[in-house]
Amino acid sequence: MATQDEPSIFADLDDGATEEDVESVNRWERTLRLWRETIGEQWRMLTDDLLVKLAMVTLTFFMAVAIFAPLLAPHGPLTRQYETDAEIIIADWVDPVFIDSESAYILGTTSQGYDILSQLIYGSRAALLVGLLAAVFTAGIGTLVGLTAGYYGGKIDDTLMRIVDFLYGMPLLPTVIILVALLGPSLWNIIFAIIVLQWRSTARVIRSQALSLRERPFVKAAQVAGASDWHIISRHLAPNVLPLSFLYGAFAIAWAILAEAGVSFIGLGDPNRVSWGTMLQSSRAYAALDFGVWWWFVPPGICIGLVVISGFLIGRGYEEITNPELR
Amino acid sequence: MSLNTPMDDETLLEVRNLEKHFQVDEGIISSLLRSVTGAEADYVHAVDGVSFDLKRGETLGLAGESGCGKTTTGMSLVKLHEPTDGSIRFRGRDLTEADDDELAQFRQNAQMIFQDPFESLNPRMTVYDTIAEPLRIHDVRNETARVRRALEFAELQPPDQYFNQYPHELSGGQRQRVAIARALVLDPDFIVADEPVSMLDVSLRAGVLSLMERMTEEFDLSVVYISHDLSLLRHMCDRLAIMYMGKIVEKGPTEDVIENPQHPYTRSLINAVPVPDPGIGRERVELGGEVGDAIDVPSGCRFHGRCSEYIGDICETEEPPLEGKADFEGRQEVACHLYEPADDVVEARVGETTDTGDDSAASADD
Numbered sequence: 001m002a003t004q005d006e007p008s009i010f011a012d013l014d015d016g017a018t019e020e021d022v023e024s025v026n027r028w029e030r031t032l033r034l035w036r037e038t039i040g041e042q043w044r045m046l047t048d049d050l051l052v053k054l055a056m057v058t059l060t061f062f063m064a065v066a067i068f069a070p071l072l073a074p075h076g077p078l079t080r081q082y083e084t085d086a087e088i089i090i091a092d093w094v095d096p097v098f099i100d101s102e103s104a105y106i107l108g109t110t111s112q113g114y115d116i117l118s119q120l121i122y123g124s125r126a127a128l129l130v131g132l133l134a135a136v137f138t139a140g141i142g143t144l145v146g147l148t149a150g151y152y153g154g155k156i157d158d159t160l161m162r163i164v165d166f167l168y169g170m171p172l173l174p175t176v177i178i179l180v181a182l183l184g185p186s187l188w189n190i191i192f193a194i195i196v197l198q199w200r201s202t203a204r205v206i207r208s209q210a211l212s213l214r215e216r217p218f219v220k221a222a223q224v225a226g227a228s229d230w231h232i233i234s235r236h237l238a239p240n241v242l243p244l245s246f247l248y249g250a251f252a253i254a255w256a257i258l259a260e261a262g263v264s265f266i267g268l269g270d271p272n273r274v275s276w277g278t279m280l281q282s283s284r285a286y287a288a289l290d291f292g293v294w295w296w297f298v299p300p301g302i303c304i305g306l307v308v309i310s311g312f313l314i315g316r317g318y319e320e321i322t323n324p325e326l327r
Numbered sequence: 328m329s330l331n332t333p334m335d336d337e338t339l340l341e342v343r344n345l346e347k348h349f350q351v352d353e354g355i356i357s358s359l360l361r362s363v364t365g366a367e368a369d370y371v372h373a374v375d376g377v378s379f380d381l382k383r384g385e386t387l388g389l390a391g392e393s394g395c396g397k398t399t400t401g402m403s404l405v406k407l408h409e410p411t412d413g414s415i416r417f418r419g420r421d422l423t424e425a426d427d428d429e430l431a432q433f434r435q436n437a438q439m440i441f442q443d444p445f446e447s448l449n450p451r452m453t454v455y456d457t458i459a460e461p462l463r464i465h466d467v468r469n470e471t472a473r474v475r476r477a478l479e480f481a482e483l484q485p486p487d488q489y490f491n492q493y494p495h496e497l498s499g500g501q502r503q504r505v506a507i508a509r510a511l512v513l514d515p516d517f518i519v520a521d522e523p524v525s526m527l528d529v530s531l532r533a534g535v536l537s538l539m540e541r542m543t544e545e546f547d548l549s550v551v552y553i554s555h556d557l558s559l560l561r562h563m564c565d566r567l568a569i570m571y572m573g574k575i576v577e578k579g580p581t582e583d584v585i586e587n588p589q590h591p592y593t594r595s596l597i598n599a600v601p602v603p604d605p606g607i608g609r610e611r612v613e614l615g616g617e618v619g620d621a622i623d624v625p626s627g628c629r630f631h632g633r634c635s636e637y638i639g640d641i642c643e644t645e646e647p648p649l650e651g652k653a654d655f656e657g658r659q660e661v662a663c664h665l666y667e668p669a670d671d672v673v674e675a676r677v678g679e680t681t682d683t684g685d686d687s688a689a690s691a692d693d
């Protein structure tokens with residue numbers, strides 16, 4: 001690069017006159033910092049909003065509950081506290097403390113003799129597992145597909161977007177129900193089915209972002225400098241679409257939890273696991289509503305509501321960051 | 328031979344008949360219809376046969392109204408576009424045939440400076456990362472020292488103070504200096520500068536322009552300046568090429584073209600510029616009539632719809648070649664039927680036996 005006739009301003013650096021690479025700035029450190037600052041900035045903007053803060057606190061609370069469930073729950077979620085007359089569905093439950101102060105069970109028991117509080121606590125595990133895994137994969141797959149389609153364009157874009165269009169033709173809940181019915185009722189299948197359907201919206205939005213980003217001069221400048229496609233996607237496109245990925249991830253939490261509750265409610269839930277959805281389902285099966293056993297189905301309903309609303313609020317807060325016009 | 332090896336007085340870049348056509352976006356329905364009826368897709372003829380040479384250390388200006396294809400030409404020169412047809416040779420090597428190694432060498436040697444410094448820097452990257460990026464891509468050693476040197480050259484002093492700043496913390500002029508530092512950090516031989524100061528505050532332009540002059544000098548750079556601003560190009564360029572609808576209509580030494588314009592289009596462009604003053608930029612040149620349709624290009628001379636010198640049918644039927652002319656003093660080449668081809672052009676023609684020879688013989692008779 002250095003010309004022989006007219007030494008360039010970098011000439012002495014090329015002569016090897018300087019000792020082994022005196023790099024005062026480490027490149028990994030810098031890449032790391034780029035990401036840390038991007039995420040940090042998003043975080044600060046996000047937590048600016050009181051509602052979002054409350055939503056975060058709620059989610060954190062449920063996360064803590066889920067993690068420490070074995071310590072917090074007084075009983076096993078599927079441990080019968082007493083035996084009812086076998087085979088017969090009867091209304092044989094223990095009232096919660098606020099009805100019967102003698103009761104040993106804070107939220108009472110179900111008619112099968114399960115402790116409701118313990119079920120609720122363990123149920124948060126299923127909800128958050130579904131919510132977080134679905135969110136991570138929805139945002140992850142959607143972002144990757146969207147960036148690839150948007151950046152490369154042409155046939156790759158066409159193919160990927162036809163797949164997305166195809167998925168858009170399927171309604172979320174019915175399709176998840178059918179998939180789970182086919183694959184077998186387990187929590188993992190539910191998560192899988194939700195992810196398969198949900199990445200579509202993220203992919204579509206990220207693609208349109210990538211389409212406009214790739215025309216921006218700073219991407220062109222990187223191309224002129226010889227950057228590989230992967231370099232451009234990971235360094236130039238990804239950091240700039242990150243807020244949108246987060247936004248769709250946050251919404252995905254809410255949708256996934258709702259979908260899981262719905263699937264469980266109609267009886268396709270994981271039989272070996274308690275979730276809020278399966279609690280609702282069994283309360284319906286035992287006609288809790290008819291017997292006025294509201295403490296069986298109201299608490300899981302509230303929990304679902306709280307987590308779902310938190311997800312939407314965080315998503316909403318993110319929307320305001322990514323789309324300043326909403327402010 | 329390596330693309331990195333400089334030679335004295337070499338022709339760095341040879342562009343021959345460069346064409347870039349973009350297919351017009353169409354929906355699925357119309358593309359289906361087209362495949363059934365067998366009709367041809369519409370193409371925008373952004374660049375339609377551009378040729379020029381660029382010597383080492385030489386600066387060439389590409390001028391014209393917006394939409395004349397000058398930016399597309401510039402982008403093709405640094406391989407942001409694959410040309411539809413024609414060739415670009417860098418140090419004698421045809422870039423369309425270059426292998427990966429040669430392409431990487433070309434990428435090190437050819438850089439671009441963009442119009443809008445607010446858009447050409449990634450808002451999420453610090454100044455240091457932005458300038459160091461080309462070095463990392465090409466695995467060049469002494470990253471920090473080089474970045475520092477490049478910043479110093481771009482008059483961003485002291486350089487270390489800028490390392491951790493983000494583009495939004497800088498002024499427009501500083502950003503364009505960062506963009507220039509990024510273009511220079513690989514020590515290139517060739518730079519395309521697309522309207523480098525048009526987005527800057529008038530008060531900052533002179534500073535950035537003098538930096539670019541210094542860079543051309545110091546790095547012995549060949550630069551293609553793209554601008555609608557003739558007074559800027561006059562100030563910065565050794566040679567000038569005026570483009571109209573994807574073609575060069577007049578090309579030659581800057582002084583000849585500006586002082587003694589021959590092509591009717593060039594004249595109208597220059598007449599629209601009242602006083603040449605290199606320090607001050609100007610709004611886009613206005614000209615009567617509409618620019619022709621870039622999809623369904625006009626026959627013959629593309630300027631015939633707006634030309635004040637229109638001399639009859641030949642303007643609409645014969646495409647005037649860009650060639651040396653006999654009727655005036657200047658050294659420029661002009662694509663217009665008003666002038667007789669220079670003697671050497673005619674001689675060269677007579678030697679040819681191809682059909683183009685016949686065409687030009689006919690036009691020479693007019």
Ligand code: SF4
Nearest residue numbers: 628631634642663664
């Ligand atoms: S060829 Fe004819 S129409 Fe074209 S610029 Fe010359 S005189 Fe005008």
